Amino acid sequence: MIISVASGKGGTGKTTVATNLAVSIESDIQLLDCDVEEPNAHLFLNPVMEQKKTVYAPVPEIDETKCNFCKKCAQICRFKAIAIIKETVLTFPELCHSCGGCMAICPEKAITETGRELGVVEIGRRNHIGFVHGRLRVGEAMSPPLIREVRSHTRSDQPAIIDAPPGTSCPVIAAMRRTDFVLMVTEPTPFGLHDLKLAVEAVKLLGIPRGLVINRSDIGDDGVRAYAEKENLPVLMEIPFDRGIAEAYSKGKLVVEEMPEWNEPFRTLYLKIQEIVG
């Protein structure tokens, strides 16, 4: 079973829910932090890192001794990553989407592929939790290929929790696709509700079962609850605002360790998800 934790709006408590859920379950589980732009789960889990590898996206390299400047590569590229001016070929690797079209179309076989660094994937462990995360290179625009790389480390013999990035566009889709359940985390405020609605529409499009955690459940208004009821979106857990939780979070502490009474609610949350997924 793969559970992705998503939210639409940032800062609603995705990482808090993902990390505490993973720690509260006492059997083997994986946690994959797919918020590669701003990965934070490691700050709370402090895993011992065992492996680190740099991930590259293939981008074209042109052998000008073979190139006859026919421009076919520039014409097929829809991302404007190749330009030919007279007898000079310019490539713009940061615009390349790695589709391989230029290489496939070149009649002179003058194009090979080299790599643009996307970032790194690190693999580690904390007790029963197998940990994987990606860290996008600062300055790199495209996170989905790195997210897919993180997910390629998902094991089939264990449940996994995916910490997804915020938003509703390609990075979050790459993190939620082909997961068995999306646990949505929101706060009951107008911003939280607005972005939750967008996220729910994205999850619907993917056809994945879903449930809701309402974080800081005693602030804001009733909009989120009314929406959840109308949408038949089950509210699986509520976490009230507690300055103690906020301060523990600020120090990188886990709620279930600082306040052990929270283990039970997180385990119950996991059981409820198991029940829904079946």
Place this chain on the structure above:
Amino acid sequence: MKELVVISGKGGTGKTSLMAAFASLAENKVMCDADVDAADLHLLMDPDIMEKHDFQGGGTAVIDPDRCTACGLCRDLCRFDAISENFEVDPIECEGCGVCVDFCPEDAIDFPVKTCGEWFISNTRFGSMVHARLGIAEENSGKLVTLVRQEAKKLAENTQSDLLITDGPPGVGCPVIASLGGAAAVLIVAEPTVSGLHDMERVAQLAAHFKVPGMVCVNKFDLNPDQTDAIENLARENNITTVGRIPFDPVFTEAMVKGQTVLEYAGNSKVRNTISEIWLRVKNKLAL
């Protein structure tokens, strides 16, 4: 005309609430919501939409089953696993590279341009605002960010505004990169947590990478004064100006529930002075 982009790295630090408060203090400005993935500024600004335009993204491959001979070339070439065994394109997986379209020997693949969002020019009680809505699960958010910023810039120039104030997206990826180019400065809204510090450091590196001068303010600073110090120290080491600290205050959420900026909702509170002082420092830094 100068553009100030408000970003945060980490989401949920109070970026939009603060940006709206600053916008309510700034004179002669245009507002832009460049967080097109999850745009929230309109919830505080109650915009009166004056102009509405479609946003065209790239193309998406569509295979015509009548012309397709199931030769399999498109499946071999597609690096995004977007074509099923029955030769149907999954529009969510399709990257829009068009390689299948160009290579199909039967000319059986169309490549219609998708409308993948909308953008608006609106009037608000604080002046004009340019904003957008990206379609659900769409790509090209960076392209839409670039578009709304261009339109906002045009509007600011045409109306002889002094300032364009832009609410940026979270993260450090494509939409954030698209929100930085050509900005006069960025204001980073950080929160004093281990995540807040970690994410602020990355977004500060990004601003430096694109040579945009940075400022930082720490929101909810009293939740963890040690982390607040750490953020401000990090800022100093990186030539980022610290412009102030804002205490944790439930009036931010209460104002949001009322659809107001925090200054409208809590006009006489201490928060007003704090935010006004920060805004003065930002203005000075921008030489407005």
